[in-house]
Structure formats: structure tokens, C-alpha cells
Amino acid sequence: MHFKSLKSEKLSEKVIKEFEEMIEKGALKPGDKLPSERDLSQQMGISRGILREALRTLESKGYINRKPGGGTYIRELTYSQNTGQKLINALKHATYLDLLEIREILEQKIVELAVERATDEDILEMEKILEHCQNANEYDPKMDHAFHLSIASATKNALMANFMAANLELIKDITTRTHNNPNRLKEMINEHKKIMDAIKARNAEKAQKALLEHLHNVRKAIEKSFEETEEKEDAKN
């Protein structure tokens, strides 16, 4: 059973969304001046305090500019402010295959860099995590991610690790589904071990090969999962 939340949205949250929508839709364009808080609150039928809560949030998000005595203006979003938001948005709406494609590209290089740059401590950390994985008797995405991230961290490129983390997080639900059987779980652990061994042996070529095999299986599982979903969709119609 699943009941939808009955919690009423706070007034100021509604106001925030209202403004954000208007900005997204272009009803409010950069440079536009908003009515004064006193006018606006009356027009919207809310108190000035509530309106100000919303405006504060919008300001904090970078949507508006306010100047005492001056007024409130829709902000000219600079290119850079935009890209961060756009990236987050793109991440949210990326398809599994887009995510996987980038992961394949990056992680292939990541293992190569890891072989080069990993310290003995890094290797030890990886092994510790791998051991945890091997002792688990059901798939835990955190464990899976931890392993891949320990490799990414060994590249000493913090951005790389963080991007991998975001990427993994976004395919978590599907990998959790596809690994929800003992066979695939065991396979995964073996694949991890192969990667680990190759990195430990400082054999980049072997590590890449092991990783590609692993990612190939992940991709197969995802694509298979898609087909099954489609079949279900078809069955509905």
C-alpha cells in the first residue's frame, strides 16, 4: 500500500515554485523589475513576510537581485551560474545508456590512471572494500560504489571521483534490480576481483580488459532490464 503525502505545501514554497516556473517559462525575463514587496504581497494575497521568505530563497538560488531602495530584479544569469544548474539537470534527466556511456569512457581511463598513481595505501583500501563485498550475501549498491570509487580516488583527481559518484548514484536503482540474484552477484564479485588483482599487479592493460568485461555485463543487464520493462508495457496494451 502506498498513500501519497497529505502534508500541505507551505505557502512560501508555493510562491517559490510560482516564480521559478515563471522564470523558466520566460514570463519573467532577466532584467525585469518586480513590483514592490508591499504591492506584490497584496496582489498575491499573502503577507509580506511570506513573500520575503520566498524572495530570500530565490535570491539565494541566484534568480533575483534586491537592493534596498532600488527594487527587485530578475537576475541576468551568468553563463557559469547556468552551467552548474544545467549539469545537475542533465544528470537528473540523463538516460541510463547515456550515463553508462560516459562511465565506460571515464572508468576505462580511471583504471589506467589508478595503476599509475595508486599508492600502497590506496591498494590496501581497495582490497578492504573488496573483501567486504565478498562477505556480503546480497547486493548492496553502497559496497559496489565504494569499490569503484576507491579506484577513482586513486587517480588523485577529485572531480573524477565525484563525477563517478554522481554517475553511479543515478544508475543505482537499475543496478540494484539487475543484481538482485545470487548468480549475478557472484559474477560481479569475481569481476571486481579481477580488476583489483590487475591494478595490484600494476597491469593497466589487464585492468582495462577486466573492467571492460565488467561494464559489458552491466550494460547487458541494463539492456535486458529495458527489454523486460518494454514487454511489460506491451502486455499492458
Add this chain to the structure above:
Amino acid sequence: MHFKSLKSEKLSEKVIKEFEEMIEKGALKPGDKLPSERDLSQQMGISRGILREALRTLESKGYINRKPGGGTYIRELTYSQNTGQKLINALKHATYLDLLEIREILEQKIVELAVERATDEDILEMEKILEHCQNANEYDPKMDHAFHLSIASATKNALMANFMAANLELIKDITTRTHNNPNRLKEMINEHKKIMDAIKARNAEKAQKALLEHLHNVRKAIEKSFEETEEKEDAKN
């Protein structure tokens, strides 16, 4: 002449930062209950309205939970909520070389995918942008980015294009500096043209080679820029 802004930070903005810092530092941990708004505002020496403006923003950012009659609690950040923030943060604080490293990895593959997947319209678009670049007589990062992004878009992987955009945006200031001379500008245009021609000829290998040459020069310029900066720093001491 350049004067620094004298605008005083708004009170609620200060409060927001204060809470964010405390959460980052761990002084406020998930699950912690905050004092009531009435108490807290008195403790902090601010009005309840100001405190509420800050709390509304923090709630909107996902830091806290509030329940009428219940109280205000530091929110248990889910993994996924966190990764988005962490990624943005990592992007902001990434070094030029980290950014460039990832760009080199991705873009190398991007040109390969572009050769595969670019439609005739994509190619046309690239050429149009390249032409604009060639007519420019001073470096315009927007033009530069537009060219690289048109290639990234041809991969039909939206996330790829957006990540590249974020990446480029973050090295914009340094590339703008390093291209601030006619020779390098001309070189850049030539390098772009080589990449363009190879993609148009559907020659992945050639395209990659041209791109690598381009990125090699970008890297050289960045590293040189660093050395100069260091020299300046040394001169100061």
C-alpha cells in the same frame, strides 16, 4: 580603477551561511533538533522573521525538516541529494589540470562518437560555428566553446555535452588569458579546422589526432601560464 563592493551582506544570508558551515563542519549532525524558532532567534540576537527567512532557504536546499508543532531537525541527506551538491562543489574547486585531464579523456572519445553519429545537419552546424571563429579577430571563449560543444552535441549524449560545457566554463578564464595573443589565436583556429575536416571526412583516427594536438597545446599554454604565475609569486617574496 576598481573598487570592491561595499554592499553589506544581508542578515539572513549570514545566518544561512552560519548554519551551512555548522552542518559542513559536523557541529550540526543529521537528526539533531534545533531549538525552537523563538528561542533560537533570541539566542542569535535576530528577529524571528529573519531566522525564518534563513530556515526557509535551508529547507529549500534540503538541509532541514520542519513540522508545525514538531520542531526543526537537521535532515538526513540522502546519498543522491548529497552527490549533486558534492559534484557542484567538486567542479567549483577542481584544479585546471583535473578539469583538463577529464576533458582530454572525454573529448577524445567525443570526436570518435561524433564521427560515427553526426548527421549532415550536425556537420553543417559545426562548419557554421567554425566559420564564425575564423572571422573573429580576437579570442571569444563563447565561440571556442560553441565549436567544442557542437561536436559534443553530435554524440547525441546530452549529458556529455552538458558536462563538457561545465568543464569548459571553468577553464574559461585561463584559456581566455592564454589565447590573448594573435599567434595562439591563429593556431587555435587552424587546430579547430583540422578537427573539423577530419570529422567531416568521417575519419575518427585523424580527428582524434587533431584533437589531441589541440588539447596538447591547450595544456602547454595552461602549464606555462602557471609557471608565469609562480614566477610572479616568487617575485613578490
Add this chain to the structure above:
DNA sequence: AATAAAAAATGGTTAAACCATTTAACAATA
């Protein structure tokens, strides 16, 4: 000990006032 009722506390909201800064209008001056 369990239940029910009442009281207190809490976040949500409104209203009215005052401050500091900015803007606009207008007068004064050269």
C-alpha cells in the same frame, strides 16, 4: 496502567511599524 482531556510548545502566517538606502521630483544656482 491505560485512556482521555487539557495545556504548553512549535512551526505557519499575518499585520504594523521603523530604519537605511535609493530614487525621483523639484528648487537653487551658475
Add this chain to the structure above:
DNA sequence: TATTGTTAAATGGTTTAACCATTTTTTATT
């Protein structure tokens, strides 16, 4: 006429006090 100085109005920033609805705690009742 054009510039400067003054004044008044408007605006965002802030504070205070009050009331509501819900939740929590306390108290009373059985």
C-alpha cells in the same frame, strides 16, 4: 540651459506582537 543641492517618496531590511493549526507534553480520570 545645465548642473548641483535639497527634499520627499518609495523600497528593501528588520523588528515586534499577535493569532492559528498541529503536535507534544502534562495532567486528570478511570
